[in-house]
Amino acid sequence: MFKKMRKKSREVFDELIEDILANGEYGILSTISENGYPYVVPLSYVYYDRSLYFHCALEGHKLENINRNSKVSFCVVTDTEVIPNKFSTKYKSVIAFGIASEVKGDLKQVILMELIKKYSPDFLENGKKYVEKAKDSTTIIKIDIKHMTGKSNQFD
DSSP states (O other): OOOOOSOGGGEEOHHHHHHHHHHOSOEEEEEEOTTSOEEEEEEOOEEETTEEEEEEOSSSHHHHHHHHOOEEEEEEEEEEEEEGGGTEEEEEEEEEEEEEEEOOTHHHHHHHHHHHHHHOGGGHHHHHHHHHHHGGGOEEEEEEEEEEEEEEEOOO
16 A cells, blocks of 8 residues: 555664654655645644644634545654765665544643643743643644654764
């Protein structure tokens, strides 16, 4: 169902994949629009309990796409550096494929706090207040990961 990685020498597994997902600054979500074209958008996200989560408004293009076709892909790239004399780039990356769905109940507030911890760790008390105010006007989407690949070019 999923293609094998062509450059096996750059493939990474398990702990490094987890590290990339846990520490990536942002990810890029890909969905399919009503017209059949891909819709790709960068997002803040959190990797929590072996799933990916992001927040968004209560309506919009990505939610319309997910409601129509819940299959998505999500890409995270970290530790990039262009190496001009080698005509290459250092990087670590993960591509996850999964099923997206809306989070309800207590988990929604948990994920909002996980986002605060990741992106605003020095402002947890204010973050709790922010989450309390924003939770009803925010949608949380979970990506239940079905397949992942990791790749790295670090010139070790």
